[in-house]
Amino acid sequence: MIAVAGAATLLLSVWLLLTRRVDTAARLCTLQALCAAVPLGDRMPAAAILAFALNGVALPSAVMRMRDSPMLVPRGRVLLRWAVAFVLLVVTIVVLGNVGAGGTVATGTSVVLLGLLMADLRGHPTLYLLSSQNGLLLVASASPDLSVSAALAAAVPLIPGLVLADAWLHP
Amino acid sequence: MSGVLPLIVVALPIVSAAVLASVASWRLGAWINMGSASLQFVAACTLVWSAGTAETQLVLLTSLVAMTVSWFGHRDIAALLTARSLNRQRVRLYHVGYQTLIGGIQGAALGTGTILTWLALVVAVAAAAAVTGAARGPAAAVASSRLLVSCGAGLMLALLGTLLLGMTPDLAGLFLLLGYAALAGLVPLHSWVANAAAEGVAPGAIIVTTLLPNVPMLLFIRLSIAPWLLMAFGLASLLAGAIALHARFDPRRCVALAGMAQLGMVVFGIGVGAKPAAWLHVMLLALARSAVLQSQCSDMIAWLTLALLPLLALYLLAGPTAAVSPWLLVPLAVGMLLAAWAMLERCPVSFAADWVAADWVAATPAWLQIALVVLLAFAMPGPLGGWFRVAAG
Numbered sequence: 001m002i003a004v005a006g007a008a009t010l011l012l013s014v015w016l017l018l019t020r021r022v023d024t025a026a027r028l029c030t031l032q033a034l035c036a037a038v039p040l041g042d043r044m045p046a047a048a049i050l051a052f053a054l055n056g057v058a059l060p061s062a063v064m065r066m067r068d069s070p071m072l073v074p075r076g077r078v079l080l081r082w083a084v085a086f087v088l089l090v091v092t093i094v095v096l097g098n099v100g101a102g103g104t105v106a107t108g109t110s111v112v113l114l115g116l117l118m119a120d121l122r123g124h125p126t127l128y129l130l131s132s133q134n135g136l137l138l139v140a141s142a143s144p145d146l147s148v149s150a151a152l153a154a155a156v157p158l159i160p161g162l163v164l165a166d167a168w169l170h171p
Numbered sequence: 172m173s174g175v176l177p178l179i180v181v182a183l184p185i186v187s188a189a190v191l192a193s194v195a196s197w198r199l200g201a202w203i204n205m206g207s208a209s210l211q212f213v214a215a216c217t218l219v220w221s222a223g224t225a226e227t228q229l230v231l232l233t234s235l236v237a238m239t240v241s242w243f244g245h246r247d248i249a250a251l252l253t254a255r256s257l258n259r260q261r262v263r264l265y266h267v268g269y270q271t272l273i274g275g276i277q278g279a280a281l282g283t284g285t286i287l288t289w290l291a292l293v294v295a296v297a298a299a300a301a302v303t304g305a306a307r308g309p310a311a312a313v314a315s316s317r318l319l320v321s322c323g324a325g326l327m328l329a330l331l332g333t334l335l336l337g338m339t340p341d342l343a344g345l346f347l348l349l350g351y352a353a354l355a356g357l358v359p360l361h362s363w364v365a366n367a368a369a370e371g372v373a374p375g376a377i378i379v380t381t382l383l384p385n386v387p388m389l390l391f392i393r394l395s396i397a398p399w400l401l402m403a404f405g406l407a408s409l410l411a412g413a414i415a416l417h418a419r420f421d422p423r424r425c426v427a428l429a430g431m432a433q434l435g436m437v438v439f440g441i442g443v444g445a446k447p448a449a450w451l452h453v454m455l456l457a458l459a460r461s462a463v464l465q466s467q468c469s470d471m472i473a474w475l476t477l478a479l480l481p482l483l484a485l486y487l488l489a490g491p492t493a494a495v496s497p498w499l500l501v502p503l504a505v506g507m508l509l510a511a512w513a514m515l516e517r518c519p520v521s522f523a524a525d526w527v528a529a530d531w532v533a534a535t536p537a538w539l540q541i542a543l544v545v546l547l548a549f550a551m552p553g554p555l556g557g558w559f560r561v562a563a564g
Contacts, residue, residue: 096342099338116327129324136334150334162323163323166316166319
């Protein structure tokens with residue numbers, strides 16, 4: 001179950017790279033947050049619910065309300081972006097494939113890195129940072145000695161929230 | 172660090188920020204900002220007296236620079252209001268951001284756990300973005316957004332590293348280094364530094380670019396990161412900063428790039444095991460950069476102090492570097508000499524006559540900081556040297 005949820009989160013992260021519409025990307029983030037919250041639900045159900053409520057419902061809705069354009073505008077060269085994303089995926093899975101149960105650490109780390117890569121290259125950083133936050137949630141769920149503070153830091157999307165607030169203040 | 176005193180040091184700026192949020196008058200706000208920063212300096216002195224660690228030294232440095240910048244800022248805000256770069260609401264935002272940033276930095280320095288430190292740095296980055304974006308105009312807004320996205324990405328990488336620490340320490344070290352290096356304005360997430368230095372309100376730019384990078388340096392000393400990674404990233408930042416310094420930028424961007432290059436040296440120094448020398452350089456660099464920016468980049472002595480610091484670092488780091496590998500001395504010396512040369516080329520020829528004559532009260536903090544740099548670099552009293560070695564060792 002945990003491995004399937006992790007794989008689904010990664011697939012949604014790759015799908016997010018292909019998406020051009022803001023509302024589609026926001027819905028993908030909602031689905032991704034649901035998948036990423038499942039592994040944490042076993043250990044810390046309250047943190048998992050909080051994570052889904054914020055990463056999957058509150059912030060994607062806020063992004064859809066605030067969008068000034070319906071399309072995501074890619075920056076830089078598309079081919080180069082795909083090449084870097086592919087290399088990142090392969091390297092992460094090779095290096096971290098054996099760490100943690102069910103490859104959750106590898107998939108989580110891949111999701112974080114892909115999100116951060118896209119945040120720098122495409123026009124709407126909040127959605128990609130949100131995707132990274134979901135990756136952090138996956139990694140946190142695989143951590144053997146997860147403290148409550150660490151779970152909360154992974155569950156609450158502070159950075160995507162700040163970037164969204166900045167976009168609202170400086171449209 | 173536990174106890175009442177650290178709590179006071181962190182709480183004072185946060186309470187001040189709350190008070191400043193409700194003060195409508197910009198003059199009163201500036202006085203409260205100045206008074207609070209001075210009080211924080213007294214509290215930091217007491218803290219250092221009770222515990223002489225690298226953390227308390229960083230608290231003292233932060234409060235000293237914050238205090239001097241608040242004195243200098245009092246004059247500058249009036250000028251910015253006249254020039255319409257700020258309005259009353261933006262001054263209030265600037266003051267709230269200023270105190271919150273100081274609180275975040277002090278909280279990160281004194282934080283008792285990795286997550287608490289990370290959280291304090293999130294607060295500091297949000298406040299830094301507010302301080303940078305307080306100035307009017309699209310350039311400041313872009314600089315603020317870039318700061319937030321770059322440092323935010325860095326903080327997410329740092330959190331990833333923190334979560335991975337128990338599972339794969341080596342990879343965790345890489346992510347921690349990459350993440351926190353973004354806050355220090357080091358390669359590869361360094362694009363925000365020069366913009367924040369050039370486009371923000373002058374006193375705000377000083378605290379953002381000279382104080383925020385110091386916490387990551389303390390973390391690099393404390394965390395167990397592979398030395399070769401520190402050396403590689405340090406050299407990359409040193410060389411990138413030194414080469415970029417040769418482009419024709421305005422003086423504030425130059426100072427930011429000089430800081431980037433010299434912080435690269437610090438990271439390299441930590442990597443070769445010269446932690447006390449690296450920590451001393453963090454202190455000297457912060458004071459020198461603050462002095463140059465407070466003198467509006469027009470004082471020859473302040474500029475020379477900053478330009479010659481790489482040579483002092485080369486002298487301090489040559490031995491430990493040669494002990495690791497003599498070949499490492501080549502890129503280190505090339506980077507340091509390039510950085511020093513670029514800064515010396517741009518050294519102003521005026522002896523600060525204009526600004527000292529115009530406002531000697533505002534000039535005093537800059538001179539105080541230059542004197543401290545000279546004292547610490549060339550005539551450090553023995554016990555003080557021992558204190559640095561023990562704290563950063």
